[in-house]
Amino acid sequence: MMQFSVTTLSGKKTSAYMLALAMLLGSGAQAQKKKQAPVNNQPVFTQFVYQGDDQIYKDHPLKEGEFYSPVLQGCYPDPSITRKGDDYYLVNSSFSMVPGVPIFHSNDLVNWKQLGHVLDRPSQLKVEKAGISAGIYAPDIKYNKYNNTFYMITTQIAGGIGNMVVKTQDPAKGWSDPIKLQFDGIDPSLFFDDNGKAYIVHNDAPPKALYNGHRCIKIWEYDLEKDAIIPGTDKVIVDGGVDITQKPIWIEGPHLYKKNGRYYLMCAEGGTGGWHSEVIFVSNDAKGPFVPANNNPILTQRYFPKDRANKVDWAGHADLVEGPGGKYYAVFLAVRPNDKNRVNTGRETFMLPVDWSGEFPVFENGLVPLKPAIKMPAGVVNQQGQNGFLANGNFTFKDDLTAAKPDFRWIGVRGARENFITTGKNGVTIQPFPVTIKATGPTSTLFYRQQHASFDATVKLSYAPRSEKELAGIVCYQKETYNFVFGVTTKGSDRYLVLEKTANGESTLLGSVKIAAQGDIRLKVAAKGDAYTFSYAMDNEQFTSVGGTVSGDILSTDVAGGFTGALIGLYATSANDVLIP
Known part of the structure; x- marks a missing residue:
């Protein structure tokens, strides 16, 4: 994805994050109130099944x-990781997804469970009017052993908040309300020195921009008692990147570490697209001067043929942790393009072992094409998909949608799930909002991330719409201006199933079919790489396609723009605008 700068009202240059913000917030639709007026005849969804079928895992x-x-x-980008004893905690960017900042726990770096979300209350998250790629950027999680406190620091590009920090002594028991921090820029990260001092490092505009994409890394001293930066302590510790004479772009995502008495600053460089990489610097003092390693970058996928098999790309934005037995590991983001080189699953959380026996950390196989499997830490048993641990590879996720509290993998966009769903023994009932999926505001849609290039997802729907303004079904969603809607509505006294594509804000009806006036319906979306199909079945009949095979290119980051991956949604609206001829 291309990276370029924009001049803000203050005259500063900022990254593509902020450009995306400017475009997305200007898309015009208004956010809805937390509670919508109820309507009768609400759709009920049950028996959701998602199944991955990627060839790489078969091979x-x-x-x-x-x-x-x-x-x-799937869309779990910008990972950050920390450790307390034998407990590891990992967080990701969530942009305008609600709740915000998913948090995961492991005791061995292999088997992970989701604890919930860091930002799970309206007082913490103000994204109701934000575009899908605004909201929460690049969270950093750190444990401070000197006060037994966990901190999550991030940039919330919404609600006038900006840089903020929340904290807790137990990540499983909730986090504080945000504490607003008084500095500009993005991607803040905390560092706790062994002398009790604390620092924040972050991306910011340089004192004088010399070229397009010129950024810097700043450091501040941080007051742990007041939870505030100490005014006047800021200093630029990296200007531009590894070698400013080469005009490096988008130095960001900084993390500061200490090992053997020396300070290491690790950053992303090159933008979040094809030139993405990870670089590292060293100093004898937390505030520099920092000297780059001779072997930068230490992680990238940018030097390999574009048409390579099983391509992993855009690798960078990493964080380090000391794992079992003193062995280091890194989490980082990368993408797995599909057969048409589209990025529908978005930026995902990868891991590599790291050799830090020398002066600088070395990502093991981080400078060759990444493989689908890595070695486990010694003595660990892989329990993925069992005993409550998350699965990966080709897995099946089944949910009858009757649990009192939805699985943490179900999310809203811009609005909380609890504002439009009711669970019961028959499934989840969605109260339709009087807005469509095209609104830059909360919609009545329960989302699950697309996690494979090839997959199918089915759900059973009980619904009898009473007007042409009512529709319920499945959506495949990249953003408000790029999506598919596959839903049940009505025309006159007849019930119809429609498939609509919206690309760059322009909507096209791809297919429609009259269905039985009564009875439950099963809806399915399936993908084989870029080829998507939408089909339905009544009772125990075979699935029938609507609209034929269509390209999923509009669900790709590199087509739709922004920083998120595709979402599969269970959707209802009382403002349907799909017209049946």
Whole structure:
């Protein structure tokens, strides 16, 4: 994805993050209130089944002592990781998804469970009017052993919040309300020194921009008692990147570490697209001067043929942690393009072992084409998909949607799930909002991330719309201006199933079919790489396609823009605008 700068009102240059914000917030639709007026005849969804079918996992079954990377498939970008004893915690960017900042726990770096979300209350998250790629950027999680406190620091590009921090002494028991931090820029990260001092490093505009994409890394001293930066302590510690004479772009995502008495600053460089990489610097003082390693970048996928098989690309934005037995590991983002080189699953969380026996950390196989499996830490048993641990590879996720509290993998966009769903023994009832999926505001849609290039997802729907303004069904959603709607509506006294495509804000009806006036219907979306199909079945009949095979290119980051991956949604609206001829 191309990276370029934009001049803000303050005259500063900022990254593509901020450009995306400007475009997305200007798309015009208004956010809805938290509670909508109820309507009668609400759709009920049940028996959701999602099944992955990627060829790479068929061709590369796990061997003894291996586990798959990415460890979190689908839109789980910008990972950050920390450790307390034998407990590891990992967080990801969530942009305008609600709840915000998914948090995961492991005791061995292989088997992960989702604890919930860091930002799970309206007082913490203000994304109701934000575009899908605004909201929460690049969270950093750190444990401070000196006060037994966990911190999550991030940039919330919404609600006038900006850079903020929340904290807790137990990540499983909830986090504080945000504490607003008084500095500009994005991607803040905390560092706790062994002398009790604390620092924040972050991306910012340079004192004087010399070229397009010129950024810098700043450091501040941080007051742990006041939870505030100490005014006047800021300093630019990296200007431009590894070698400013080469005009490096988008130095960001910084993390500061200390090992053997020296300070290491690791950053992403090159933008979030094809030139993405990870670089590292060293200093004898937390505030520099920092000297780049001679072997930068230490992680990238940018030097390999574009048409290579099983391509992993855009690798960078990494974080390090000391794992079992003193062995280091890194989490980072990368993408797995499909057969048409589209990025529908978005930026995912990958992992690699790291050799830090020398002066600088070395990502093991981080400078060759990434493989689907890596070696497990010694003595670990792979329990993925069992005992409550998340699965990866080709897995099946089944949910009858009757649980009192939805699985953490179900999310809203811009609005909380609880504002439009009711669970019961028959499934989940969605209260339709009087807005469509095209609104830049909360919609009545329950989302699940697309986690494979090839997959199918089915759901059973009980619904009898009473007007042409009512529709319920499945959506495949990249953003408000790029999506598919596959739903049940009505025309006159007849019930119809329609398939609509919206690309760059322009909607096209791809197919429609009259269906039985009564009875439950099963809806399915399936993909084989770029080829998507939408089909339905009544009772126990075979599935019938509507609209034929269509390209899924509009669900790709590199077509739709932004920073998220495709979502599969259970959708209802009382403002349907799909016209049946």
